[in-house]
Amino acid sequence: MGDFLLIVFIIFTIVASIIYAQQNYTGNTVMSCKGINGTGTTASFLYSCNGEKHSCRAFLIFRSHTPYNSVSSISKLLSSDPDEIVHINNISRSEFLDQNQELIVPVNCSCSGQYYRADTSYVIPSKYDTYFTIANNTYQGLSTCSALVHENIYNTLDLVLGLNLRVPLRCACPTRDQTRNGVKYLVTYLVTWGGNVSTISAQFSVSSQSTAYANGLSENSVLNPFTTILIPLPKEPSSFQTRTIKRAQTEIFYPSKHKISYISLFIGVGIGVSLAVLCFTLFIVLKHKKENERCEVLGKGREGKQNWNLPEHVLENIVGMDQMIKVYEFEELVAATENFSSRRRLSNYVYKGVLRGKLLAIKEMRTDIYKEVKFHAKINHFNLISLTGVCKHHQLSYLVFEFMENGSLKEWLFKDDNLEAQSWNCRICIALDIADGLDYIHNFTAPAYVHNNISSNRILLNRDLRAKISNFSLARSADCEGKTSSSMKFAEGRNGYLAPEYLQTGQVTPKIDIYAFGIVLLEIITGKGAVFEQDGKELLLSETVLGIMDEQSKIQELTDTRLEVKHPLGYIIQQTDLVLRLVKLCVACLVTEPERRPSAAEIISTLIKIQSDVQN
Structure with a gap:
C-alpha cells in the first residue's frame, strides 16, 4: 500500500509540475x-x-x-x-x-x-466608467x-470622474x-x-x-x-x-454557458487543491528560510560589511535576471559623456549621455551597488525610476537610469520663470505620483520595502512632469522592521526629513517614508525647502508650519505666492480651504506616533478627493 501511495505521489508531482509549467487559459x-x-x-x-x-x-x-x-x-x-x-x-x-x-x-x-x-494608472474620464x-x-x-x-x-458604485485607479x-x-x-x-x-x-x-x-x-x-x-x-x-x-483589424472590437462579449463534464471538474478541482496545499507548504518553508538571510544581507549593506567590489561575472549574474538591465562597456560611457566632461554633468556624480541611441543618466557610484541593482531587478512601477544598465570599471561602478528632463522636484520648485509651478493641479499630481510610488514599495513588492531616504532631491520629474522616486541605495526590506543597528542612527543629522523615531532609535518602518512625504508635500505647498533661512535664521519647515496651525491667515501667507489665483478684476482669490486641507494632510503625516500616520493608500485617496475640487 505504501509503495502504491508513493507511485501515486510521484505521478501527481509530475502532472502538477506540467500544469504549473504553463499559464492555463481560462476562457x-x-x-x-x-x-x-x-x-x-x-x-x-x-x-x-x-x-x-x-x-x-x-x-x-x-x-x-x-x-x-x-x-x-x-x-x-x-x-x-x-x-x-x-x-x-x-x-x-x-x-x-x-x-x-x-x-x-x-x-x-x-x-x-x-x-x-x-503596472500603470488610469484617471477616470467619464462618470459612466466601470471596472468592467x-x-x-x-x-x-x-x-x-x-x-x-x-x-x-473604491467600491464599484464609488467610481467618479477624476479618480486615479491602479x-x-x-x-x-x-x-x-x-x-x-x-x-x-x-x-x-x-x-x-x-x-x-x-x-x-x-x-x-x-x-x-x-x-x-x-x-x-x-x-x-x-x-x-x-x-x-x-x-x-x-x-x-x-x-x-502586426496588422489592422477590419472589424471593430468595441462590442462587449458576454460569456456563454458551456457544458462541462462533472468527472473532469472533480479531477481538476482535486488536482488544484492538492497542488495549492503543496505549494503553500513549500512557500512557508522557503519564506521562513530566506527571511533571516534577506535581513542579514540588507543589514550588511548598511553597515558596510558587504564587499561592493564585485567581480565582473557576479555583476553579469545579477543583471542577467532582468533583460531590461544591460551591462555597458566603460568605453561606451566615456564616449556618451565626452569623457565625463563638465558639459555633460547634471550634478556631482551624475552625467547625461546617449547610449545605444537613447538619452540616459549615468551615475558614478563609489559604494556598494549590489543591493540597489537587486532591488531594481524586482520592481516595476511607473513612479519609480527605471534602472536600464550597469557598468563596472576598476574600483568604480556606474548605474544607468532613464533620463528625467525636468530634474529633481527641488530644482523644479525653485526654478525661475516656471509657469507650470503656478498650477495647483500640477503640484497635486506630483504629490499623487510620489504617494503611488510609495504605496507600491510598501504594499505591492515581495518583500515590502522602505525607501528610507525620501526628499525633494530624490523625486525626479520627466518631460510631462510625472514624478518618479529615485535613489534606492538606502532602501531596506520592511520584513526586517525593528532590526536596527547603531550605524543607522543619526545617519544624516537634522536634515528636516527624518522621522522622530528614526532620530531617537534608528527604527526603520514604512512610516518614516510617510513622515518624509509629509515634508515633501509641505515643500510643494510652500515653495520652501525642508530647511530654509528666514531673517538670518535657519528654520525647519515642519516646525514652522506646526507652530502656526491655529492661525489660518499665517498658513495662507506661507503658501507659495506663485499659486495665487487672481480674479479678472485684479484681486487675489483666497484658497484657504484648499490650503488647509493639504496642510492637514501634511500634519497627519508628521504626527509623532508612527502608527497614527496615514498609509500611502490613504494619502492617495485624500489627494484624489482634493484634486477633484481643484479648478486650476
Missing part, C-alpha cells in the same frame, strides 16, 4: 468581476509567477481606438516608453494611427506576490475586472522549459472573433504547439473573443507581425 472567466478572494483567482485574475525570472521584458498588443490612437496617448495609458513604441513599431511619434491598428507595446513585467504584472468597461473596453482585456476590483480601494496589466515571463526551447519573450495578445491557435501562431511565425503549451491548450482548442493568450517568441516582435 471567459476573465470577464467576471466576482468570485475573488484576497489574492485573486489564478489565471482569471492575472498570470501566475511561474516563470524562470522574477522580472523580464514583455510585450502587449494594443489596438488603437479613439482617444488612444497616438503614440503619446497609448504610452501614457500603458505606462510604456514612447520612444521604444516608436522604434519597435517603425512609426512616427506624431502620426495618428488607423482604427484598430495593432501596436506592440514593451513593458517591464515583474512578479508581485503570486502574479506577474506591469475599463478592463475590457479601455484596456482591451489587458487587465481584468477582478484585478481592478482587488487592486483599488491598473495591473496581464503579462508573464517564460518558464524554464520555454527558455530551454529558445523562448525569450511572451506577448500578451487579445483574441478577436474567429481567432484560433493556428492563425495567431502563424501571424507571429511561431509553432502552434509552442503557443498551445504556453497557454495550457491543445492546438484545436476553442478561443473566446475578448480574452488574452500568450505568444512565445524567440526574439522581440516586429511591426511586420
Whole structure:
C-alpha cells in the first residue's frame, strides 16, 4: 500500500509540475468581476509567477481606438516608453494611427506576490466608467475586472470622474522549459472573433504547439473573443507581425454557458487543491528560510560589511535576471559623456549621455551597488525610476537610469520663470505620483520595502512632469522592521526629513517614508525647502508650519505666492480651504506616533478627493 501511495505521489508531482509549467487559459472567466478572494483567482485574475525570472521584458498588443490612437496617448495609458513604441513599431511619434491598428507595446513585467504584472494608472474620464468597461473596453482585456476590483480601494458604485485607479496589466515571463526551447519573450495578445491557435501562431511565425503549451491548450482548442493568450517568441516582435483589424472590437462579449463534464471538474478541482496545499507548504518553508538571510544581507549593506567590489561575472549574474538591465562597456560611457566632461554633468556624480541611441543618466557610484541593482531587478512601477544598465570599471561602478528632463522636484520648485509651478493641479499630481510610488514599495513588492531616504532631491520629474522616486541605495526590506543597528542612527543629522523615531532609535518602518512625504508635500505647498533661512535664521519647515496651525491667515501667507489665483478684476482669490486641507494632510503625516500616520493608500485617496475640487 505504501509503495502504491508513493507511485501515486510521484505521478501527481509530475502532472502538477506540467500544469504549473504553463499559464492555463481560462476562457471567459476573465470577464467576471466576482468570485475573488484576497489574492485573486489564478489565471482569471492575472498570470501566475511561474516563470524562470522574477522580472523580464514583455510585450502587449494594443489596438488603437479613439482617444488612444497616438503614440503619446497609448504610452501614457500603458505606462510604456514612447520612444521604444516608436522604434519597435517603425512609426512616427506624431502620426495618428488607423482604427484598430495593432501596436506592440514593451513593458517591464515583474512578479508581485503570486502574479506577474506591469503596472500603470488610469484617471477616470467619464462618470459612466466601470471596472468592467475599463478592463475590457479601455484596456482591451489587458487587465481584468477582478484585478481592478482587488487592486483599488473604491467600491464599484464609488467610481467618479477624476479618480486615479491602479491598473495591473496581464503579462508573464517564460518558464524554464520555454527558455530551454529558445523562448525569450511572451506577448500578451487579445483574441478577436474567429481567432484560433493556428492563425495567431502563424501571424507571429511561431509553432502552434509552442503557443498551445504556453497557454495550457491543445492546438484545436476553442478561443473566446475578448480574452488574452500568450505568444512565445524567440526574439522581440516586429511591426511586420502586426496588422489592422477590419472589424471593430468595441462590442462587449458576454460569456456563454458551456457544458462541462462533472468527472473532469472533480479531477481538476482535486488536482488544484492538492497542488495549492503543496505549494503553500513549500512557500512557508522557503519564506521562513530566506527571511533571516534577506535581513542579514540588507543589514550588511548598511553597515558596510558587504564587499561592493564585485567581480565582473557576479555583476553579469545579477543583471542577467532582468533583460531590461544591460551591462555597458566603460568605453561606451566615456564616449556618451565626452569623457565625463563638465558639459555633460547634471550634478556631482551624475552625467547625461546617449547610449545605444537613447538619452540616459549615468551615475558614478563609489559604494556598494549590489543591493540597489537587486532591488531594481524586482520592481516595476511607473513612479519609480527605471534602472536600464550597469557598468563596472576598476574600483568604480556606474548605474544607468532613464533620463528625467525636468530634474529633481527641488530644482523644479525653485526654478525661475516656471509657469507650470503656478498650477495647483500640477503640484497635486506630483504629490499623487510620489504617494503611488510609495504605496507600491510598501504594499505591492515581495518583500515590502522602505525607501528610507525620501526628499525633494530624490523625486525626479520627466518631460510631462510625472514624478518618479529615485535613489534606492538606502532602501531596506520592511520584513526586517525593528532590526536596527547603531550605524543607522543619526545617519544624516537634522536634515528636516527624518522621522522622530528614526532620530531617537534608528527604527526603520514604512512610516518614516510617510513622515518624509509629509515634508515633501509641505515643500510643494510652500515653495520652501525642508530647511530654509528666514531673517538670518535657519528654520525647519515642519516646525514652522506646526507652530502656526491655529492661525489660518499665517498658513495662507506661507503658501507659495506663485499659486495665487487672481480674479479678472485684479484681486487675489483666497484658497484657504484648499490650503488647509493639504496642510492637514501634511500634519497627519508628521504626527509623532508612527502608527497614527496615514498609509500611502490613504494619502492617495485624500489627494484624489482634493484634486477633484481643484479648478486650476
